[in-house]
Amino acid sequence: MQNIIERSIRIQASKAAIYAALTEADKLTQWFPSSVEGDLTPGSQPLFGFGEHGKSRVSIVAAEPHHYFAYRWVPGANHCEGDVSLVATTLVEFRISEAEGGFCEVKVTESGFNELPADIKADAFKQNNQGWDYMVNRLEQLFTEAA
Amino acid sequence: MQAQVFxxxxxPARLTLLSRLASGEGHTIGSLSENLGMSRQGARKQLQVLVAAELIELHKVGRETEVTINIGQLQQARAFIRxxxxxxxxxxxxxxxxxxQTDPSSEADG
Known part of the structure; x- marks a missing residue:
């Protein structure tokens, strides 16, 4: 399946420090949402605040010290305050691994775009499993053809 | 709206229609639906889905229906992932x- 965004960065810090920055509200709010209402523990649905950009409820899927943290949310939308288990979401996963020279690599993946929403998967992608990349490629082609 | 676009x-039929529009192979429902393996009515139905997603617009011109593509909306879909x-x-x-900036133990733990 090619319906994944994958980004990574190298950080000069310990796995524990990076993990804390992902899973402790007072640290998380220093770099990501500006506020967190609720617990950042698996099964919880805290509300991430993005200041004037609104709020987005996320559903914590897993928290495994000090290497893995995952949640589900509605991508690109900061206005989903309802029960996120009832709507189409993507899965965001953070993986922390040790790299050389006192660095750690943090890899973030966001996946599930071709399940957005369920009826896309049900009818549109029934005959085509390549999902997102397929569409993006088609778009590129359309623009090339149109040019 | 994003979900509708996707x-x-x-x-496949709708992509073919979009592709034909984008490459200038036709700009009426009649010309777009030629050799599409479906009736004109069927093509119209598929085009309505594209209209709902604001990917195209239909304009009645005399007895024909003219179809125009909304490039902006297509670019928006591609831009979403970017x-x-x-x-x-x-x-x-x-x-x-x-x-x-905040992990003083980074050297020690490294």
């Missing part, structure tokens, strides 16, 4: 800046 583009990637790059940079 749904609209997730069908925007999400950009956002993650920004967030990871912010994470790096925050952690490296």
């Amino acid at each position: 749904k609209a583009m997730g069908d 925007e999400l990637e950009r956002q993650w790059d920004q967030r990871l940079s912010a994470l790096k800046a925050f952690v490296e």
Whole structure:
């Protein structure tokens, strides 16, 4: 399946420090949402605040010290305050691994775009499993053809 | 609206219609639906899905229906994934800046 965004960065810090920055509200709010209402523990649905950009409820899927943290949310939308288990979401996963020279690599993946929403998967992608990349490629082609 | 766009583009017949429009192979329902393996009525139905996603517009011109493509909306769909990637790059940079600035034990734990 090619319906994944994958980004990574190298950080000069310990796995524990990076993990804390992902899973402790007072640290998380220093770099990501500006506020967190609720617990950042698996099964919880805290509300991430993005200041004037609104709020987005996320559903914590897993928290495994000090290497893995995952949640589900509605991508690109900061206005989903309802029960996120009832709507189409993507899965965001953070993986922390040790790299050389006192660095750690943090890899973030966001996946599930071709399940957005369920009826896309049900009818549109029934005959085509390549999902997102397929569409993006088609778009590129359309623009090339149109040019 | 994004979801509608993706749904609209997730069908081979609709993609063919869009492709024909984009490459200038036709600009009426009649010319677009030639050799599409479906009736004119069927093509019209598929075009309505694209209309709902604001990917195209239909205009009645005499007895024909003219179809125009909304390139902006197509670019928006492509831009969506790029925007999400950009956002993650920004967030990871912010994470790096925050952690490296506040973790005094990084050398020891490294």
